Amino acid sequence: MDTAQPDTARAETVLAGRIPDSEGRYHRGAVWIADGRIVDVAFGEPSSAKNLIDVGESLLLPGAVDAHVHSYSHAGEGLRASTSAAAAGGVTTIVEMPFDATGPVNSRDRVNAKLDLVADEAVVDVALLGTMEPGGGWRRTADLVDAGVVGFKVSLFDTDPFRFPRINDSELLDVMKAAGEVGSTLCTHAENNEIIKALLADPANQASTDPAVHGRTRPPVSETLGVLTAMEIAANQGNALHLCHLSLGRSADLVSWYQSQGVDVTFETCPHYLLFTEDDMATLRGRLKINPPVRDDASRTAMWKAVTSGTASVISSDHAPWPAAQKDHDRILDNHSGTPGTETMVATTLGECLRRYGQGPEFTAAVAALTANPADRYGIGHRKGRLATGYDADILVLTPDEQWQIDGSALHSNAGWSPYHKRLPGARVTLTLSRGTVVWDANTGLVGAPGHGEQVRRR
Secondary structure, eight states: OBOSOOOTTTOSEEEEEEEEOTTSOEEEEEEEEETTEEEEEEESOOSOOSSEEEEEEEEEEEOEEEEEEOSOSSTTOOHHHHHHHHHHTTEEEEEEOSEETTEEOOSHHHHHHHHHHHHHHOSSEEEEEEOOOTTTGGGGHHHHHHHTOOEEEEESSOSBTTTBOBOOHHHHHHHHHHHHHTTOEEEEEOOOHHHHHHHHHOHHHHHOOOTTHHHHHSOHHHHHHHHHHHHHHHHHHTOEEEEOSOOOHHHHHHHHHHHHTTOOEEEEEOHHHHHOOGGGHHHHGGGGOOSSOOOOHHHHHHHHHHHHHTSSOEEOOOBOOOOGGGTOOSSGGGSOOOBOOTTTHHHHHHHHHHHHHOSSHHHHHHHHHHTHHHHHHTTOTTTSSOOSTTSBOOEEEEEEESSOOOOGGGSSSTTOOOTTTTOOOEEEEEEEEETTEEEEETTTEEOOOTTOOOBOOOO
């Protein structure tokens, strides 16, 4: 990072605030922007600028890369809503999941159809994942990579036989080999199918209105067995594996052991595992029904340890914006699983991190888990996730604020609700720039337009 004044004649916009040094300490400085890219990052006060935006003592951070967003699990959301929510939450790139209500994104035609939606609807940039359907879908991996997907996702649990089908262990061998052969990251929903399906079929569980039944039907062992299965097959096949939305300290320990054995495996956790516990199900009920479930306080503490140590190298939202009508059934198992989250991810995670640890190395690790690490894992780290010369000018401004309260009805997802409603997160995203263009300003609202967002391809 330079301390000298950069070429001011070239810069179109200068964003001044507090930027981090190499040890993660924040000082006054500025980011200089031209043609949608970062020209320079420098400490000190900018002497002149055509367009100076000064945010005072607020923090300038790389735009977040949300590694797990479901925009089309039902017809009511779409990229216009999800990327509007992303922009308002400081997320400048979403990694879009391939399990759409109209059918999984598992062919070149379906990739191209989704890219048309990106061009028409996206407010911020979008990277697409593809998937491989059971029965030989892995044979099209090279074609899907050529069409522009940055990775693949499959499930070890049979969530939906049409939209989100299970890949059994035998075919998972072929799936992982195929992902490895094209040099792509495979991410997995890792839960044990047999244990969960048997518990879900129990008549007593089916009839229960007790919100705790959700956790009882997905016990910790169902997650750890899924994690072990995925990692052992990845170790056998040699592919890059990313484990989605893990909730348990034991899962983190297992990942660390496989990493020590040379396996190319990473994992993500989510804000709900860092902010909630199973006790919150008593009040939020179906609105906090998520797979895997939120766990006990010890698990929440373990997840914070995993994030701040860098073991949980990615934090994602797992944005699944079901309408309230699909989350408010009395029988808990009748509710859809998932919650809207891309707009609240940065504020809730980093606000809580500041409360717990301040602006120390733990905060630096959490920022990396929201920015550089997911970008690197999906092969877009050459453009996204860092405040550095030559990178896209994707920037979020984070303002510590103990008074700001989340209003679930005012968020930009079409879900119209949030489990964080009335929460005081401790920080707020007050400005978002996508490739140098302001797309969110807390003073004026959403200013980004559909069609601004672009596809991001793997390097």
